């Protein structure tokens with residue numbers, strides 16, 4: 265399945281003397297839309313944002329996609345386009361590098377074509393972040409199932425059955441016997457949730473993956489109470505359903521929106537956290553402050569919006585990034601235009617082992633949580 269490994273592989277590709285085409289194409293669900301797919305791809309590629317042919321005044325101009333790369337994209341689209349209905353497909357092509365990657369993404373993203381010296385990865389990061397792999401635990405008092413969901417693939421990874429007392433134990437008794445039976449049921453229930461929680465704890469130790477719990481209200485509460493701290497931290501939300509009627513496909517249908525809300529909540533919380541930290545010294549908000557922080561390798565987590573591009577310049581000598589044309593403020597070398605400073609900052613942050621989050625409806629152009637305080641060279645700009 266598509267994931268961070270794909271992003272890292274693409275980050276290794278670089279064509280300093282030519283251009284890598286990155287094309288993000290949303291494939292519609294309806295057959296009429298599929299028929300217009302090739303035309304849509306041609307149109308996007310014709311408007312590719314890049315640098316070739318740039319003028320003094322506008323260095324982010326339409327750039328020409330290599331004919332061979334364009335034909336390769338259209339060939340694959342004609343053969344497989346309808347297989348990707350309802351998804352965005354990402355193409356990365358550069359004949360000079362021998363690069364041709366096609367990645368069907370697990371979600372829909374806006375169409376876009378970019379020509380740059382490296383694959384354009386910001387939308388890929390958004391897709392990884394928005395459609396994470398996750399676990400689902402389905403529990404009642406006796407049974408539990410743990411499923412793992414990766415894209416459209418659902419797999420049951422563990423099942424747990426704890427039989428309650430035999431039905432004869434209920435046989436018309438009241439008073440003490442009934443009381444004992446009731447206590448036994450409660451104890452078995454707790455024991456069962458602890459066993460299920462232990463499965464989830466072992467799974468949680470394998471790496472952070474959000475957890476959704478499904479079932480009846482009391483089972484969800486029982487399992488949540490039994491979860492150890494490590495697994496509890498991964499709890500993303502729950503859904504109510506009758507556990508016995510749930511197919512794997514139905515589990516994914518019900519858990520997907522829970523994960524979607526969890527991802528959106530985390531994006532909002534990250535943005536609020538950085539804005540709340542901005543008056544202190546371990547946060548940067550706005551382009552000048554973030555460029556300074558990236559330049560110093562100070563970014564712990566970079567927060568970028570999911571759309572929009574900010575054209576700018578890079579110094580090939582010392583690596584400085586800047587929004588204005590001219591000589592490098594660091595070393596005096598003439599700077600080279602780049603189509604998107606946000607993308608450059610993303611790449612630089614990942615190079616420095618920082619993390620990147622893509623935020624929808626971000627209340628800033630770019631922001632960052634810092635490892636150490638950095639003072640911006642220029643006066644702070646607007647968000």
Ligand SMILES: [Zn+2]
Nearest residue numbers: 579582592595
């Ligand atoms: Zn420089």
